[in-house]
Amino acid sequence: MGIYNSAVVPYGDGFAGVFRVELGNRFPHLHAGWSEDGLDWQIEPQPVVFTNQPPEIGPGDYAYDPRVVKIEDWYYVTWCGGFNGPTISVARTKNFREFERLDNAFLPFNRNGVLFPRRIGGMYYMLSRPSDNGHTPFGDIYISQSPDMIHWGRHRLVMRKGGDETGQWWQRTKIGAGPIPIEVEDGWLMIYHGVIDTCNGFVYSMGAAILDRDEPWRTLYRVNQHMLTPDMPYEVSGHVPNVVFPCAALHDTAANRLAIYYGAADTSCCVAYAHLDEFVEFVKSNSCVF
Amino acid sequence: MGIYNSAVVPYGDGFAGVFRVELGNRFPHLHAGWSEDGLDWQIEPQPVVFTNQPPEIGPGDYAYDPRVVKIEDWYYVTWCGGFNGPTISVARTKNFREFERLDNAFLPFNRNGVLFPRRIGGMYYMLSRPSDNGHTPFGDIYISQSPDMIHWGRHRLVMRKGGDETGQWWQRTKIGAGPIPIEVEDGWLMIYHGVIDTCNGFVYSMGAAILDRDEPWRTLYRVNQHMLTPDMPYEVSGHVPNVVFPCAALHDTAANRLAIYYGAADTSCCVAYAHLDEFVEFVKSNSCVF
Amino acid sequence: MGIYNSAVVPYGDGFAGVFRVELGNRFPHLHAGWSEDGLDWQIEPQPVVFTNQPPEIGPGDYAYDPRVVKIEDWYYVTWCGGFNGPTISVARTKNFREFERLDNAFLPFNRNGVLFPRRIGGMYYMLSRPSDNGHTPFGDIYISQSPDMIHWGRHRLVMRKGGDETGQWWQRTKIGAGPIPIEVEDGWLMIYHGVIDTCNGFVYSMGAAILDRDEPWRTLYRVNQHMLTPDMPYEVSGHVPNVVFPCAALHDTAANRLAIYYGAADTSCCVAYAHLDEFVEFVKSNSCVF
Amino acid sequence: MGIYNSAVVPYGDGFAGVFRVELGNRFPHLHAGWSEDGLDWQIEPQPVVFTNQPPEIGPGDYAYDPRVVKIEDWYYVTWCGGFNGPTISVARTKNFREFERLDNAFLPFNRNGVLFPRRIGGMYYMLSRPSDNGHTPFGDIYISQSPDMIHWGRHRLVMRKGGDETGQWWQRTKIGAGPIPIEVEDGWLMIYHGVIDTCNGFVYSMGAAILDRDEPWRTLYRVNQHMLTPDMPYEVSGHVPNVVFPCAALHDTAANRLAIYYGAADTSCCVAYAHLDEFVEFVKSNSCVF
Amino acid sequence: MGIYNSAVVPYGDGFAGVFRVELGNRFPHLHAGWSEDGLDWQIEPQPVVFTNQPPEIGPGDYAYDPRVVKIEDWYYVTWCGGFNGPTISVARTKNFREFERLDNAFLPFNRNGVLFPRRIGGMYYMLSRPSDNGHTPFGDIYISQSPDMIHWGRHRLVMRKGGDETGQWWQRTKIGAGPIPIEVEDGWLMIYHGVIDTCNGFVYSMGAAILDRDEPWRTLYRVNQHMLTPDMPYEVSGHVPNVVFPCAALHDTAANRLAIYYGAADTSCCVAYAHLDEFVEFVKSNSCVF
Amino acid sequence: MGIYNSAVVPYGDGFAGVFRVELGNRFPHLHAGWSEDGLDWQIEPQPVVFTNQPPEIGPGDYAYDPRVVKIEDWYYVTWCGGFNGPTISVARTKNFREFERLDNAFLPFNRNGVLFPRRIGGMYYMLSRPSDNGHTPFGDIYISQSPDMIHWGRHRLVMRKGGDETGQWWQRTKIGAGPIPIEVEDGWLMIYHGVIDTCNGFVYSMGAAILDRDEPWRTLYRVNQHMLTPDMPYEVSGHVPNVVFPCAALHDTAANRLAIYYGAADTSCCVAYAHLDEFVEFVKSNSCVF
Numbered sequence A, B, C, D, E, F: 001m002g003i004y005n006s007a008v009v010p011y012g013d014g015f016a017g018v019f020r021v022e023l024g025n026r027f028p029h030l031h032a033g034w035s036e037d038g039l040d041w042q043i044e045p046q047p048v049v050f051t052n053q054p055p056e057i058g059p060g061d062y063a064y065d066p067r068v069v070k071i072e073d074w075y076y077v078t079w080c081g082g083f084n085g086p087t088i089s090v091a092r093t094k095n096f097r098e099f100e101r102l103d104n105a106f107l108p109f110n111r112n113g114v115l116f117p118r119r120i121g122g123m124y125y126m127l128s129r130p131s132d133n134g135h136t137p138f139g140d141i142y143i144s145q146s147p148d149m150i151h152w153g154r155h156r157l158v159m160r161k162g163g164d165e166t167g168q169w170w171q172r173t174k175i176g177a178g179p180i181p182i183e184v185e186d187g188w189l190m191i192y193h194g195v196i197d198t199c200n201g202f203v204y205s206m207g208a209a210i211l212d213r214d215e216p217w218r219t220l221y222r223v224n225q226h227m228l229t230p231d232m233p234y235e236v237s238g239h240v241p242n243v244v245f246p247c248a249a250l251h252d253t254a255a256n257r258l259a260i261y262y263g264a265a266d267t268s269c270c271v272a273y274a275h276l277d278e279f280v281e282f283v284k285s286n287s288c289v290f
Helices: A276-285 B276-285 C276-285 D276-285 E276-285 F276-285
Strands: A002-011 A014-022 A028-035 A041-043 A063-071 A074-082 A086-093 A099-101 A110-115 A124-130 A141-146 A153-159 A174-177 A182-184 A187-198 A201-211 A219-222 A244-252 A257-264 A268-275 B002-011 B014-022 B028-035 B041-043 B063-071 B074-082 B086-093 B099-101 B110-115 B124-130 B141-146 B153-159 B174-177 B182-184 B187-198 B201-211 B219-222 B244-252 B257-264 B268-275 C002-011 C014-022 C028-035 C041-043 C063-071 C074-082 C086-093 C099-101 C110-115 C124-130 C141-146 C153-159 C174-177 C182-184 C187-198 C201-211 C219-222 C244-252 C257-264 C268-275 D002-011 D014-022 D028-035 D041-043 D063-071 D074-082 D086-093 D099-101 D110-115 D124-130 D141-146 D153-159 D174-177 D182-184 D187-198 D201-211 D219-222 D244-252 D257-264 D268-275 E002-011 E014-022 E028-035 E041-043 E063-071 E074-082 E086-093 E099-101 E110-115 E124-130 E141-146 E153-159 E174-177 E182-184 E187-198 E201-211 E219-222 E244-252 E257-264 E268-275 F002-011 F014-022 F028-035 F041-043 F063-071 F074-082 F086-093 F099-101 F110-115 F124-130 F141-146 F153-159 F174-177 F182-184 F187-198 F201-211 F219-222 F244-252 F257-264 F268-275
Touching: A002 A028, A002 A074, A002 A244, A002 A257, A002 A268, A014 A041, A014 A063, A014 A074, A028 A063, A063 A110, A063 A244, A074 A110, A110 A174, A124 A174, A141 A174, A153 A219, A182 A276, A187 A244, A187 A276, A201 A244, A201 A276, A219 A276, A257 A276, A268 A276, B002 B028, B002 B074, B002 B244, B002 B257, B002 B268, B014 B041, B014 B063, B014 B074, B063 B110, B063 B244, B074 B110, B110 B174, B124 B174, B141 B174, B153 B219, B182 B276, B187 B244, B187 B276, B201 B244, B201 B276, B219 B276, B257 B276, B268 B276, C002 C028, C002 C074, C002 C244, C002 C257, C002 C268, C014 C041, C014 C063, C014 C074, C028 C063, C063 C110, C063 C244, C074 C110, C110 C174, C124 C174, C141 C174, C153 C219, C182 C276, C187 C244, C187 C276, C201 C244, C201 C276, C219 C276, C257 C276, C268 C276, D002 D028, D002 D074, D002 D244, D002 D257, D002 D268, D014 D041, D014 D063, D014 D074, D063 D110, D063 D244, D074 D110, D110 D174, D124 D174, D141 D174, D153 D219, D182 D276, D187 D244, D187 D276, D201 D244, D201 D276, D219 D276, D257 D276, D268 D276, E002 E028, E002 E074, E002 E244, E002 E257, E002 E268, E014 E041, E014 E063, E014 E074, E063 E110, E063 E244, E074 E110, E110 E174, E124 E174, E141 E174, E153 E219, E182 E276, E187 E244, E187 E276, E201 E244, E201 E276, E219 E276, E257 E276, E268 E276, F002 F028, F002 F074, F002 F244, F002 F257, F002 F268, F014 F041, F014 F063, F014 F074, F028 F063, F063 F110, F063 F244, F074 F110, F110 F174, F124 F174, F141 F174, F153 F219, F182 F276, F187 F244, F187 F276, F201 F244, F201 F276, F219 F276, F257 F276, F268 F276
Parallel strands: A002 A063, A086 A110, B002 B063, B086 B110, C002 C063, C086 C110, D002 D063, D086 D110, E002 E063, E086 E110, F002 F063, F086 F110
Antiparallel strands: A002 A014, A014 A028, A028 A041, A063 A074, A074 A086, A086 A099, A110 A124, A124 A141, A141 A153, A174 A187, A182 A187, A187 A201, A201 A219, A244 A257, A257 A268, B002 B014, B014 B028, B028 B041, B028 B063, B063 B074, B074 B086, B086 B099, B110 B124, B124 B141, B141 B153, B174 B187, B182 B187, B187 B201, B201 B219, B244 B257, B257 B268, C002 C014, C014 C028, C028 C041, C063 C074, C074 C086, C086 C099, C110 C124, C124 C141, C141 C153, C174 C187, C182 C187, C187 C201, C201 C219, C244 C257, C257 C268, D002 D014, D014 D028, D028 D041, D028 D063, D063 D074, D074 D086, D086 D099, D110 D124, D124 D141, D141 D153, D174 D187, D182 D187, D187 D201, D201 D219, D244 D257, D257 D268, E002 E014, E014 E028, E028 E041, E028 E063, E063 E074, E074 E086, E086 E099, E110 E124, E124 E141, E141 E153, E174 E187, E182 E187, E187 E201, E201 E219, E244 E257, E257 E268, F002 F014, F014 F028, F028 F041, F063 F074, F074 F086, F086 F099, F110 F124, F124 F141, F141 F153, F174 F187, F182 F187, F187 F201, F201 F219, F244 F257, F257 F268
């Protein structure tokens, strides 16, 4: 059994999460889990079962790369689900035991759907990365809004991948949002992954940007270099070599702490720590918006 | 100047339409046009100009393969527009002179967006064909609904392309909706194109299906053979050889008439005539739903 | 209904044949047919039904590009059949009404299987063109032998496609055997197709070679130029443009006549005539074996 | 000098084998070798030389991924050999010093040819995996039979790769037989490799199935998960990263022992041990035939 | 025998030229020819033979798409020749009977090499279109200079293909220079081809630009639309459908005449006429430099 | 900050060099550096700035894989630079502080440009490897000459990659020159890289050849096996796994020493040592010219 890119949130006195788990058939499912300290986890042996799973929104077959966020009374889970091709699936729970499936947010083909942690101007907001039905050698980050978590519209382009003219080679192939955006003084801190293609495959690194608080399709700052790139053996080697893939973050603004959960080489789950203010300052001081 | 796949509707005492026009740069724009008899057309020399064209929904650059439909008081135009990749753009007009741009219905990458001519259960419905950012060697027909023509959700798969197991080779590569669906006794008559790939390129043919009146994501009948396939010289040869691409239809139920406008070889505009009842009967009598 | 690349033989006082027929679903089936003069044909409306069609050798789904040959008491039919991918299927008949299916001759992926009209040294011989499961941008002609028309072995390479160093651009992409080889004074006259890839697709032309009578994997003569290439409108335009595809031949050595049946643009069936001795002489006088 | 995927059998008081050896030019040849304990090997410095190597069956150029099996009086070697493209080559020996080349079993393009260790119903049987002439992004396992080890026929599909609908992602890209099948109580134990494509390359894992004793094209059990997948550094990293490739097995039914020889990352040779009854039981208890 | 894209110049009282001729093997060679009126041509039955053809500059294998220009005392021929891949070959003649081969101008991979008709600032100038070794789905026009017609340097980019942002879809895939540039009042009139890729292949059209007289890497005017695009049956259909490929031009400034020789569908040779002043004025009045 | 494939030369009492440096944006620039012992380096924090950088020869954007050579009074630097695609850029310096940009040597698309350390017959000579604008799955080594380091001509093919018929699989995909050729008794020692494609990516190894002293397009000896191939963890794993890429060499003929600088996995810089005479002797004794 392997546990890969995963999503965690504070819950009760400890933490809860939704995990991409692959048993021996390598078919990815979502499993819930609990932890007291955010590092030592008890993963449910059975996959999440959804209520309200009409066949029209897909057989609920594969499910990977989840994100979790609390908005008002619900914990919402988004993930890359199967709907005659990958798209962004959505469910919600109050207790991480009963999950209610909502409609898929978009048509295929889409990945890396990430909700904002509160409504903005009364609307829900979601980042996503439309692309194709394969291993996606291209892709930019868009944002969409919804009055009801069902119907999505007013799609806006947030950020393009970097081209030669920008010098941003570490993110020249595709980009995708990672953890739930964090509200900071300057707006929304969006941690994301950027990808470069080499002659022997992709290299996934981590970067960050700050989006406007009220019009989050506007990028105020965007880091001009990767902030974490495969270097340790467990990041460089594995079933998908050279991958650092951030997908969740815990932060404590008062304590100025930031813990970023990321998958490494599609084989290990890792946590990277930072001081939140230094992290934000780095993005602002090394910014290159394009 | 070339005029290609085009969309026409009854208007006043005659007809109006929106046309894909390519001047010498081959860059496609939409132009309005008028006709007394539906065959002889006056095309506006200047492209349609949209009010309410915010930059966030794309520079309005290319625009092709329009469809037009009257819903309540407005004529809605959908087309394949540029939004950092092709997607379904939407506008509305009352007089074919002033067009108001609405938000793009979907994220990229999408083509062949076709609205239904009335609300169903209070909701607008649109067919579309999500695919990739190239010449799309795959694609199925989906349906989405919206309460406000802005936010779209409850996405459902309507029809897949035919695979080997179905014997439907004429539509084995991709399919896409054509004219505005026509309400007939059995439900919605949806005329569409199906594509086969040969070793020397694609062949586009015309087929049809009947969708459930109230739950239009359900296919009641689907023709088990093409109803029109490239045969005449102007269908077999041209800038995109071997293309029959239906994109509009005029019908008169009382008179039992059906006129299907289709593009031929991306070079000519053609009209095919049928008796509406015979056309529907053919679909029902030669049906193969999968 | 379309009738494409087809195979004919003398039968009784006239001719019989097996035809690739595609109804409106464009799914190819085999149909039998009869003719008094070899030009005017009565095609059976129903596809050939095979006895002895065990599921293990494929559901008998698609079937195209047949060849027919009489060996001893039986008429054998070979065609490109579906066996989890294309391969060479085999059947036999005595009356073109009852067809007995034999085992597929080869594993996938193979096309253009052509039997010799008699045993050589007690063995059956078959030409074929192994390649891949798509539109086959490469392929050479091989020969295999069998003691029982079931088990095949002693595979030999007969002819490669032409490379730059040969100057044979008309056959530089792939080659495949056409009609049943004709026994002539010098050996076996093998008419075949050669293909060049242009920047707008493949061009299929006709050539010929003479193989050794007793060791037919040896090429004695091979024409250094195409003998027929798309030129007439019905050869240049059609659903698969620029195709001349020979698949059967009638000959009368005494009368020195040769009639070559070929498909044109995968849309028309054509016949080309020649004097047999002149045809052979042309191959010998313009030979380039490589 | 590198020694890669290799094939071993009991021989005399110890073991003999045929090995894929690549010298500094990385061109693969077969070398014989001897061992007393099956772990410490003396490899012949010169490649195997074949008697009866007619030019028609290929110049005997490259040769890799051999398998060895004793049938009646002979040790038969099959490997992926060059015949104007890869196919299954065959030779036999009695002493691992003199090898007699037989005809290639199949036309190109084929890999992973694996003989059964005895005749079944009087016929020899061979598994193989037809595919294309490149790095083969697809492929299923077939079986063929022969009365004489020369002519092969009655081809049957044994197992397909796993699709989305099966959940078998670890084997969704291609599969290929590994060691010589082992006769167990339930039939034939076939160990094989399954491959998944990730966005950074293929991952090769090991699985197993049990085929019917008398009709070995029937799959009775097929494991629903990989039984070994790259995990150790020498499996994850190397010239072909993330490869576990089983190609031989020694078993002792009485002692209930099973030793599986596998190549790791195309760089190391490894052995994995199991209790034979537990191994079989695992396959039966975790079976998913499709 | 086919005669395709060809190059003609005034010579003596009439005209001479170099022609791409393909005999039945479809292998392209250069043949000389003469004409009194520029329309009725006598083509030499044998290919051009070059003196000074050292093996190091290629075996002189294939040769296609020639251009001819008179500079001072010599007629120079450039063409796409084989040098372990396509590049620009060069030869010169004084009488179209004896041709002296010079060194290839560039390394592979290059096509459409076009010389200027006089030195500029003492240097020879050549346009070319570097790309890859296949059917070149991309390519821009560069210019290089040489003091001696042997060593080339000071490479400059002249014009890029049109991107979405330019609206120039007719030339969005690749561009390549055509006839020898014509010195006009504003500078150098460069007629070129532009290509758009459709879902059924490329469409080649004709455009033109005016380059600076002294610094010809500067584009002063560039037509914002195609000036000729496949429309006639012999342009739309043929072995390479939808091709208009200009490769030579005769002009008479005093008489204000311009005759453009172009290949159609790689099957026919055509001539288009214009008034030179109107042609230039059209380029200037419809210019879009990017 | 990463320092990759780099070029070093003796300078003053120690060594100087030009390095490919990538900061956090992974965009490659050239930086100068100094060292006393050739192993411990001080790298300039700022990229090299060029005088005489006209916009026509490219914005000087990316720059990687440099080589450095002293010819007469100047140190010349060549690298893979951006000129609307990769090509060979050239600069010169006397002190590694002020660099004067010269014209690009060739049109795109080219990589691995390596100058000879002295004129031969009065001409400068440069090796290069023309290919395409992507990750170059093919490529051979050419040589060109120049009277002035600006205009290049008399292009000759030096060495092709190895094909199946040569048995040279380690160099079957592409080859490219590495360090500056070293003049030895037999001619020019050229160290180069050869590449094999596996089903999980490329493997780059090191080989060598000896070119004729006066006609360096003639290969006298060429090693028939790789001399260094990825084996150590830092060669096998990294951002571009399995890469050994030689790009500079220091030699001392009197002391019989050779130090080869090579990049490993595009992540580390390494040095390999040899006795020069043994190195040369190995090439001569294991030679296979093709």
